[in-house]
Amino acid sequence: MPVTKRVGEAITEAERTLERAVARVGAWNGHEIRYTALVGGLMNQNWVVDIAGDTRRYFVKVPGAGSEMFIDRIAANEAARNAHAIGVAPEVVFFDASDGLEISEFLDGYRACTNADFSDAAIQSDVLGIYRRLHASQPLSLTKTIFDMIEEHIDQGRQLGAHFPPSMPWIEHRYRQAKAAFVASGLDLVPCFNDPMPGNFLIGHDGAVARPMKLIDYEFASNNERAYELGVLFAEMFYDEQVTLGLIEQYAGSVRPEMVARVMLNRALADVKWASWAIVNRKLSSWDFDYQKYGIWKYMRARQIMYDPRWESWLRTI
Structure with missing residues (x-):
């Protein structure tokens, strides 16, 4: 206790x-x-x-x-x-x-969400509602895109002698393909939260009445690609493709092929980012958490999307 x-x-x-x-x-x-x-x-x-x-x-x-x-x-x-x-x-x-x-x-009457909460359609809707409000708010002073984040972490990891997986050269090749496609199409920069850990979303009730969802911990917030915000959320919550398409429609009002492509590419980029962050923390942190295992698993999940036969089509579509 x-x-x-x-x-x-x-x-x-x-x-x-x-x-x-x-x-x-x-x-x-x-x-x-x-x-x-x-x-x-x-x-x-x-x-x-x-x-x-x-x-x-x-x-x-x-x-x-x-x-x-x-x-x-x-x-x-x-x-x-x-x-x-x-x-x-x-x-x-x-x-x-x-x-x-x-x-x-401190928000009394609230509790942190769990992964299980994110299977609830009402919770999903509340999260997308918060994101729409954030993305429509005034720009932040800091612009730090998913590409800035990935390159920063990989450079940090190499400087620290971190252990990258044997497939890292191939992952970086796919990463460069995605970056080139986004730069060519243009980034849709909006204020982004960038860190959809379930515990950052707070829900509560005042008697029988639900309290408005709140979002805490803005340490990774920046102006970033809009589709990254969705891609990392859908990846972290393990949403399958059917749920993903439904949530894209709910957020954007329609399911356009270019938005689907942007989100799917960003699911892979999100895992590369957090995998690279983890292996850097493996060198820095004294916390009782297996950062290396977490990072290697994230790289593995990124490869799963990068191996998808639609990868080249997504690159062309955005």
Whole structure:
């Protein structure tokens, strides 16, 4: 069971780090502060904090060591604030640009989604609704496309001596084909979330009434190719082709061959991106998570789409 402590009772280094973090919030000085560690999160330390006399609770994210290799904290904070402004994210109440410490309201009455939730048509519809709102919102300061991400991770992995699969030269060949096709056709750049982990989608109820879905954790947000947002979502949720086509229609209003091609290519690109991210983290992270196994599996799934006999047709269609 999670243990709740008062400021001043820290024993571990993580607890001492949290106590130093909350001390930076001037409005909390002089108040009794209690904190509890939250389970989850592969790159950060996450906490829920209670302030005596405050009706709200707060979510505190302490950036993990090495996460600056992947995350522009200032850009992430901008994306989180923009998302709150359009009603899809909690309010950010404190941010320190020097190290990325971010504190937001804790959404009581909500729970994180699981993969199983994403088989529910109502959940699928809510997710696409949030994405449509995000994609129609004001552009972000940071433009970082799926191609930028993949190339960054592969370069990082090579610099760190990470273990790539034997098929990596062939995967990179297919990657270059996809990049050339998208550059030739033109990227459809919109503000994107880029990280559809189920736990980033929060659902809840107020009695018998469903609360609006919320989206948290904007660390990977950027202006990016619209079809990537859909491709990575459909890949992460293991949607088959029939479900994929139905969701494309729901998002876009029709199933156009060029949109299908863009989404399918991005399913493969998404797996290459996250596979490459994982094998870099294998070299950097001390978390008890098998990044190497996760990455190799992602590369394997990318190859499955890249071997599809329709690959060349998708390249021509976009």
